[in-house]
Amino acid sequence: MPEGYFVYRSGTYNVFIFLRGFYEDPKNLTPAVTHLERTKIYPLNGEAGAEPMKFPDASGVSVNMLPISDGSAFDQLKQLVDREGDNLAGPDWLGMLAAIGIVKGQPFTPDAHTRAILDQAAKTGYKMSRVIGFQEVVGGISYMIYPDRHWANPFAGGTPAKPTGDLNLSWISTAGGYLALDARINFFTNYYSVSPGMLSYTPGKGANYLMAFTDSEGTSLSGGSNYRLSLPPKIPAGIFWSVTLYDAENSSGLDNGQPFPSLGSRDKPAQSDGSTDLYLGPKAPDGKAGNWLATVPGKGYFAILRLYGPTEAAFDKSWKPGDIEKVK
Helix, strand or coil: CCCCCCCCCCCCCCCCCCCCCCCCECCECHHHHHHHCCCCCCCCCCCCCCCCCCCCCCCCCCCCCCCCCCCHHHHHHHHHHHHHHHHCCCHHHHHHHHCCCCCCCCCCCCCHHHHHHHHHHHHHHHHHHHHHHCCCEECCEECECCCCCCEECCCCCCCCCCCCCCECCCCEECCCCCECHHHHHHHHHHCCCCCHHHHCCCCCCCEEEEEECECCCCCECECCCCEEEEECCCCCEEEEEEEEEEECCCCCECCCCCCCCEEEHHHCCCEECCEEEEEEECCCCCCCHHHEEECCCCCEEEEEEEEEEECHHHHCCCCCCCCEEECC
């Protein structure tokens, strides 16, 4: 391997890669876009003959990137089995797929009756995953970050010596040696990926994530209600912080009519005595439009507070956000 390369060995032939570029000024995205467009992907030792990269602009383009939640999920599984074979799963899981007709190299042609059953199963399974995704205790493990707040994180029990807590990044219980299925479902029904940087305990490195599924009373967040989120002074984010809203039904960014369902330090929301109050609701309170995130009546949602480059106060919990409080 040439010097200066980092090696990642994938367990599958198919690899999903995404890169995230951050802007300094929300009104000027050019530097971040230019930086990302320096990316090159090519076979090792094939740089000279690599085709130019293409970077299509997806801004303003309507596209469905939601997780598959109907019977077509089984057709996708068939494609994965054909491409991956034994890389995809062990004998037990491959055997479960074989029991419904999904076998590498063999046709998958369920009849109409079976198709209807598979479609109903996929829809039910997806809805079950959404319920599991909102649980605060999963497999006996509490996800609550603070004893007196409703903020959660799937790795809330982590420590600097053991960032993932009782599970590893493959969702295997380090004590019991079993796959923690509900924990894995909880994570991937809400979040697309995980990386060590998301679990950093090194001040100034990586990111810290705090999720809120309920208000201060433990009631699910509703798009028709008005809320206030108070962030005390000295938010422990060395790079920047943000609050983003997500659709409870499918974990996509909340389609709230604003350019982005997010506000953060780079948007420069108004402050009072160093603290920051954000307002969540269908309409902006008078004089608070710069600190307002729109919500949609009839739609549930959840919020993620991200601390990029978290400082020591985030790790030792000497700083903690207020709960999302319903404004009556």
